[in-house]
Amino acid sequence: MQKTGKTMTFTRYLLSEKPEYRSRIDQLSDEAWPVFLLNGDVHHWHLLFETFSAYQILFIDSAGVLIAAGHTVPLTWDGSLSNLPQTIEEILLRAEQSHLQNQEINTLAAVAAMVSSEHQGQGISSRLIQEMKNLARQHAFTSLIAPVRPTWKSRYPLTPMEHYVKWARTDGAPLDPWIRVHWHLGAQPLCIAPNTLTVKGSVDQWQEWTKMIFPESGWYLVPGALQPVQIDCERNIGRYEDPNYWMKHPVG
Ligand SMILES: CC(C)(COP(=O)(O)OP(=O)(O)OC[C@H]1O[C@@H](n2cnc3c(N)ncnc32)[C@H](O)[C@@H]1OP(=O)(O)O)[C@@H](O)C(=O)NCCC(=O)NCCS
Structure with a gap:
């Protein structure tokens, strides 16, 4: 399936179709996150690659270069705020539990989205979220939920999250570019997740x-x-x- 960002062409795969890209995803991760964040209390990250490889979205260009990756897992969610997982680790464990106990899975949860630094600013992240929604639709899930990590919040580390997420531009769109991408695609706010990773x-x-x-x-x-x-x-x-x-x- 060929896709285009604002300026480039790439093909969408699932990791289950391209298992050899596992180490490239790790490289993209190392490039995307501050080092300290790679040392958080997430112990079941491996489930993404072992149990849920059919839910990992890859954008690969014509030269075989991985330009973006989107991590998601399928899980059971009753639709209430109190039933939302509190942490990334809980998202992974909920997905594993839903899978092992054959529960009725109704939700796709995004875990991370990464675009390689050379390809940022071209609208590719928006395509990634759209592919997450397509994947959810293909599985007949009712929603895609995402614990959004606002990309500009690190510029305002002293501002409480509750204030920051409400900041808007004069056109009414959210000030934060990553919240804005989700908003443009029709996402509705649910609540703050005060601590998704320690x-x-x-x-x-x-x-x-x-x-x-x-x-x-x-x-x-x-x-x-x-x-x-x-x-x-x-x-x-x-x-x-x-x-x-x-x-x-x-x-x-
Ligand atoms: C967050 C990330 C996925 C966004 O990917 P991207 O493909 O570069 O984003 P887009 O090109 O779709 O741009 C998204 C918005 O940010 C804006 N933007 C992009 N680059 C920008 C920059 N350097 N300065 C200011 N705004 C910028 C765009 O204008 C766009 O807003 P708009 O659609 O309202 O105009 C990417 O930066 C990334 O991988 N970051 C590291 C990992 C991360 O933080 N992931 C998100 C949390 S899971």
């Missing part, structure tokens, strides 16, 4: 991950973090919680 490490580890020095205990603004990181030099521990914004795409 990163804990020693002070040395945090210094290594961030290339910063933390001479004393306190709250620090760290590049790529959506809110401050707490460093406790006496206990030799640094802690960060990654907030997201749950949004829901109807899949008609």
